[in-house]
Structure formats: C-alpha cells, structure tokens
Amino acid sequence: MxxxxxxxxxxxxKLLTKYLSALGxxxxxxxxxxxxxxxxxxINETHRNYDLICLDIMMPKxxxxxxLKGIRELEKKGLLKEEECAKIFMTTAFSDRDQVVEAAKYGCTAYIIKPVNRNKFYEALYDHGLTKINWNNQ
Structure with missing residues (x-):
C-alpha cells in the first residue's frame, strides 16, 4: 500500500506516518x-493515485x-478507473457537521477525528479494503 x-x-x-509505515x-x-x-x-508516474490519502482539513495555503476537490478533479482528468483512485480519509480535531457533509460531497472515503486512535484507524483501513487485518478481532 x-x-x-x-x-x-x-x-x-508523525503518528499517522508511523501507523501507515507498518503497511507500506x-x-x-x-x-x-x-x-x-x-x-x-x-498519477503521471504510475497512472494511478495513492492507495490512501490522509488529509487534514485545517491547513495553510x-x-x-x-x-480533496482538486484531487478528485485530477483523478477524473487522468481518466482513472475507480480502483486507481485514492481512498481519502479526512482527519480533523473537529466534528463539524458542515465539514463532514462538504467532505462527503467531494468524495471523501472516511472522516477520522484526531487524535487518531490506532485501532480505530486500522479498523477504518480494513473496512475500506486497505488491509486484510481485521482489527475488530484483535
């Protein structure tokens, strides 16, 4: 991955990188x-997007x-098939309903509240087909 x-x-x-580096x-x-x-x-190098993008909501620039909107547009312009598009997990410290609705509208896969709990994060990866390890059974 x-x-x-x-x-x-x-x-x-660093925390998210640590969790994900165990998987690829x-x-x-x-x-x-x-x-x-x-x-x-x-996309230019592999003709596919990342398997997963963890995307903070509140950032500069x-x-x-x-x-999220820009990434989904790039996937469409690159004529990527669904399996070549990224799963995008929005990560935020806030559980704002309007933010969740907007993220869903633009095609986010999951919405993760920070601080990110390792087991819940891995469960979300499993639920969306990004790992074969079922953390519910651990």
Whole structure:
C-alpha cells in the first residue's frame, strides 16, 4: 500500500506516518498545495493515485476541503478507473457537521477525528479494503 499523509501538525503527521509505515510506503506533505503536487507526480508516474490519502482539513495555503476537490478533479482528468483512485480519509480535531457533509460531497472515503486512535484507524483501513487485518478481532 502506498499512502500520502497531508498534515501541517508535525506530531499528528508523525503518528499517522508511523501507523501507515507498518503497511507500506508513506509520502508526506505539509499542506494541500504540496498534496496536489504529490498526487500529480504519482498519477503521471504510475497512472494511478495513492492507495490512501490522509488529509487534514485545517491547513495553510490550500485547506483539506479544497485539496480533496482538486484531487478528485485530477483523478477524473487522468481518466482513472475507480480502483486507481485514492481512498481519502479526512482527519480533523473537529466534528463539524458542515465539514463532514462538504467532505462527503467531494468524495471523501472516511472522516477520522484526531487524535487518531490506532485501532480505530486500522479498523477504518480494513473496512475500506486497505488491509486484510481485521482489527475488530484483535
């Protein structure tokens, strides 16, 4: 599995990177602008997106909602099949209903509240077909 962690908070980014590095390769970006650059590079080089993108909502330059919309547009422009598109988990410290609705509208896969609980995070990965380990049975 190849993942992209997009997080402007150093410690939150390190935690997600630690969780995901046990499952494969992890790239990082500090804001939505860097995320879009990374996605363009990934699609151009492999003709598929990352398997998973963990995308913080509140970030400088381009926020997570704008980045989500931009990433989905890039996938469409790249004519990617559904299985070539990323699963996108929005990560945030806030459980704002409007944010959740907006993220769903733009095609997010899951909405994860920070601080991210390892077992719940791995369960979400399993639920969305990103790992074969069922953390509910651990």
């Amino acid at each position: 190849k993942s992209l962690v997009v997080e402007d908070d150093f410690f939150a980014g 390769e992890v790239d990082t970006a500090a804001n939505g602008e860097e995320a879009i650059v990374a996605v363009v590079k990934q 381009i926020d997570g909602q704008q980045a």
